[in-house]
Amino acid sequence: LIPVSEETANFHVSCEVNDALRAGKPLVALESTIITHGMPWPGNLEMARGVEALIREEGAVPATIVVIDGRLHIGLGDDDLAALAQTKDALKLSRADLAYAIAEGRTGSTTVAATMIAAEMAGIRVFATGGIGGVHRGAEESFDISADIDELARTPVLVVSAGAKALLDIPKTLEALETRGVPVVTCASETFPAFWSRDSGLPSPLTLPDAPAIARFQATRERLGIEGGMLVANPVDAADEIPRSEMEAHIAAALDTAKRQGIARKEVTPFLLSEIYRLSDGRSLATNIALVRSNARLAARIAVALAA
Amino acid sequence: LIPVSEETANFHVSCEVNDALRAGKPLVALESTIITHGMPWPGNLEMARGVEALIREEGAVPATIVVIDGRLHIGLGDDDLAALAQTKDALKLSRADLAYAIAEGRTGSTTVAATMIAAEMAGIRVFATGGIGGVHRGAEESFDISADIDELARTPVLVVSAGAKALLDIPKTLEALETRGVPVVTCASETFPAFWSRDSGLPSPLTLPDAPAIARFQATRERLGIEGGMLVANPVDAADEIPRSEMEAHIAAALDTAKRQGIARKEVTPFLLSEIYRLSDGRSLATNIALVRSNARLAARIAVALAA
């Protein structure tokens, strides 16, 4: 792996992140797909700034990860963040194409899998996101399963999320995580969340009450030398959630519309999200922002506990 | 990894196992789920003691693996074994939650995946069990696949079993093992066994005649640096087997009853096993004990051949 101190044409660690790494201070990695693909400008920039501020408030250092013109950045200054928030046509990078964007001098934002890889490279142990990718509805026929699950099985980074994206098949996603040996811990709840909703209707494989307990579990895994990452599920606050019954109705309606209109391939997910935004009168986006902020806060607390 | 010599609050290697490891003597790891969840007291204790005695008879040292009050034990004295056999509410630990039990100070028995991890940590190359987990019947819809298959693909421990548990979908389990690159060797038979039955009706991917040949194969894999474990299938003795036609009828009847009674989730497997016990007039348990003993003996012989 590239040593953090090595500045190259392809690899840049911000001063703030570099100082934190050298001092053994807590860090939280952040993905950039949510900025370039997940929310419209200028709300995306406001969200990104807010999340970084929250992490600092909790005593940790944020490290937003992105590839700009073929250079992998670990930590982004505010100017770069503002520019990124207005970038069009950024690639969406996963394990398979992170190095492709670097080799070709392209700009690309990182999904969960690529952010985990970059975080591990830099020595960052905790990462906050919205929701992970997983097993798609209909995967028993399509075999469409995100690379995020395998990444969790192999790369030793703790990922704080509101569970899996609710467009996915959540029962099958939990099965795939179990098959791959990935710990799934819900914070302070016996049930696994469903992104916008606090409760997916499924029991969580594991439950721990708070950040220190989660940090103890992770530290034990590291000490035992057990490979791979951990998924921490953090149900959105009750005040911000949209209950599952309501969301499932929106998702079903959106899937139905997509089918009737013949939406296919890469257009499906953006189409579904915009339909759900419309059907929920914009509440889906507000909840998304709330859950990302809540995940950043929990991730920072876990990072602080791990560094203690 | 934790060096074997290091005694910590979380990790304990028995004197007998420690001496054997230092002296390069043959060892056989044993799982503990069969003791806490697989058989009722006091038969479970009798079985466990019998299996340890058999392994010693063959010139190897048994190492039962279990987490007691947050401490991972490699090798258990007879007092601890007797206490474990009467423990209620032990967790069933796999790759995902082995460190959870340790971090939380809980007691848990180890499944195949967790036992493999602990065996590798301690430097034990051979492990005897009843049957591995695999692809569940109906997995084409449920995606329910045990973490044991992935563990065999990644962790360099040789697992001696009577094949996969017969409640599983055995053809799909063999396919999943092939996909993951796991060698499946049946000892002295051209057909893969089905736990209680000598013959699953499926050809074994590989066949070797005896323990020395299996040890040579394993030693060659280690010398070539090929990652991952190996599944050795050991058909139960003909005198002890229940033929597949009979068992398949019991399994089908038990599945049918479970469906009619609405048994779900974690209750399914214990329910099916108790139904099969009833339908077979207790012979399923007798065969289970016989096959575990037979596997322990073969595992010890392989360990002796590997240490030679």
Add this chain to the structure above:
Amino acid sequence: LIPVSEETANFHVSCEVNDALRAGKPLVALESTIITHGMPWPGNLEMARGVEALIREEGAVPATIVVIDGRLHIGLGDDDLAALAQTKDALKLSRADLAYAIAEGRTGSTTVAATMIAAEMAGIRVFATGGIGGVHRGAEESFDISADIDELARTPVLVVSAGAKALLDIPKTLEALETRGVPVVTCASETFPAFWSRDSGLPSPLTLPDAPAIARFQATRERLGIEGGMLVANPVDAADEIPRSEMEAHIAAALDTAKRQGIARKEVTPFLLSEIYRLSDGRSLATNIALVRSNARLAARIAVALAA
């Protein structure tokens, strides 16, 4: 891993390959299953000699990989190649049984997975083949998925192919590669090929224009320390291809005949290939030879670019 310089009873590196490795010269690994199982004698020998000559023409050194009488050969002299081309009953070796053949003193040709393992052992970074294994048609029920996909996910060798074998379910094969995080790059085409046909009807996950660009991508992956291999898809020359519409009709007819005649298990693939040979008036074999030659040439150019 066994050091290349170490000659053992189980491991032999040819002088030409050994010299190239020491001098840092470009090398291209070649599989042997295509010689023993893929084509009839003497056409197979002619093809193998032609491919080796092409690789030398491009300035690289060919390294045919095979197990003969329990010895793993990296690089084969012409006498051995001629003998291999007439060998009957060679095993077909994958990850699970490569060491089995070595331990048992058997002769076996290497599939994609086993060739990748041997190439990595020897330090060869590029490998040319016809088409990789993948997800079989009907795998949603059968779970029949080749070990080649997992090997690409774990072993750092670049594999040049004409895509996946066209008997497979190509959409599902691409999904499985994505799930496992394997880069799939088609050379100079936006669509993924279908072995005998230039276009599978599916967009390629990634596209690069030529060997130097592919080498830059691979070198970036190596520098970043990203695990696993890469699949390079190389559409057969237009002059040599059989269009997909024609091939799909032959494949459907062959599958239908196999079903009616009750062909099962290991007999299915050879039967389908011979039916397709008959239905295409021998053009399927001519195209197969053309694509292997084309892949060898591209692989050599990538190896030369990587070594520069």
